[in-house]
Amino acid sequence: MAQEPVVRIQNVTKRIGSKVLIDRLTLDIPPGQVFGFLGPNGAGKTTTIRMMVGLMSITKGDILIQGASVKSDFERAISAVGAIVENPEMYKFLTGYQNLLHYARMSPGITKERIMEAVERVGMQHRIHDKVKTYSLGMRQRLGVAQAILHRPKLLILDEPTNGLDPQGIRELRDYLRVLAKEEGATVFVSSHLLSEMELMCDTVAVIQHGRLIDVKTLGKENDAADRPQETAFEVDAPERALRLVKEGRLEGNHLIVTADRSATAEINTKLVLAGISVYGIRVLTRSLEDQFLEMTGGGQID
Numbered sequence: 001m002a003q004e005p006v007v008r009i010q011n012v013t014k015r016i017g018s019k020v021l022i023d024r025l026t027l028d029i030p031p032g033q034v035f036g037f038l039g040p041n042g043a044g045k046t047t048t049i050r051m052m053v054g055l056m057s058i059t060k061g062d063i064l065i066q067g068a069s070v071k072s073d074f075e076r077a078i079s080a081v082g083a084i085v086e087n088p089e090m091y092k093f094l095t096g097y098q099n100l101l102h103y104a105r106m107s108p109g110i111t112k113e114r115i116m117e118a119v120e121r122v123g124m125q126h127r128i129h130d131k132v133k134t135y136s137l138g139m140r141q142r143l144g145v146a147q148a149i150l151h152r153p154k155l156l157i158l159d160e161p162t163n164g165l166d167p168q169g170i171r172e173l174r175d176y177l178r179v180l181a182k183e184e185g186a187t188v189f190v191s192s193h194l195l196s197e198m199e200l201m202c203d204t205v206a207v208i209q210h211g212r213l214i215d216v217k218t219l220g221k222e223n224d225a226a227d228r229p230q231e232t233a234f235e236v237d238a239p240e241r242a243l244r245l246v247k248e249g250r251l252e253g254n255h256l257i258v259t260a261d262r263s264a265t266a267e268i269n270t271k272l273v274l275a276g277i278s279v280y281g282i283r284v285l286t287r288s289l290e291d292q293f294l295e296m297t298g299g300g301q302i303d
């Protein structure tokens with residue numbers, strides 16, 4: 001049985017004046033995943049996140065976090081959330097550890113052991129006693145994440161966490177977000193306008209444009225991809241005859257390219273072979289999420 005979603009965004013609309021920023025957005029976020037929220041600049045990612053954490057009101061619809069309504073039960077909803085939406089304030093002349101200790105004093109029940117556990121989750125144990133002013137951007141971000149998870153939230157929200165990070169920093173971010181999702185049993189919700197990074201980081205990606213949900217894709221699951229129609233190339237000895245026989249697709253050299261799902265692929269192969277055409281190879285031409293995203297959003301342009 002599918003587990004209860006950690007977040008349920010239910011038919012949410014955000015209007016400011018006559019402008020519709022978010023248009024009837026419905027989205028379930030399952031537990032224990034790194035879940036991506038992908039869209040070009042201005043698509044409405046930050047607006048959605050701001051509504052999730054109570055920084056902006058919801059015009060219509062509702063958002064449930066661990067079953068609690070952001071609109072009518074905000075205290076309970078937000079208690080399940082750790083978020084970095086704007087840059088977290090850190091005292092630069094204190095060490096990372098002192099910053100966390102300071103923060104922990106303001107929230108009851110966080111022990112020193114828990115602080116060190118959070119520090120380990122983000123791989124900062126070797127630098128945590130250095131002053132924040134000596135940290136790189138990636139380290140400051142890790143410290144921000146450690147702070148955001150101190151109270152063991154079920155949902156960690158990061159708005160554009162890869163911004164400004166170099167490739168190495170992005171790889172490290174990906175690695176520790178995966179550990180977090182697994183070890184803390186938390187769902188990590190990350191927004192980005194960069195597809196390639198989302199592909200590396202996330203289990204699932206929801207694509208948004210013009211305030212509307214366009215698609216939700218599970219990444220890295222072969223079965224999922226295998227059941228959908230995909231461009232498939234049949235390498236044959238008589239391409240023209242193959243095209244006449246199959247009556248669809250196009251030719252590229254000695255390849256017949258057809259959009260087909262698994263069963264159609266098998267049927268086409270049988271047809272070709274029974275007609276005496278030799279099939280030397282069948283290859284699925286998988287497209288990256290990037291290609292699909294560009295297709296969906298018309299090249300990633302805003303308008």
Ligand SMILES: Nc1ncnc2c1ncn2[C@@H]1O[C@H](COP(=O)(O)OP(=O)(O)OP(=O)(O)O)[C@@H](O)[C@H]1O
Pocket residue numbers: 016019021039040041042043044045046047048193
């Ligand atoms: N307070 C506001 N009043 C009016 N329009 C706004 C307001 N805040 C955001 N917008 C507009 O709403 C749209 C969505 O903005 P939002 O910041 O949510 O996009 P985004 O997907 O997070 O993009 P980015 O990556 O550029 O931040 C944009 O067209 C933006 O100009």
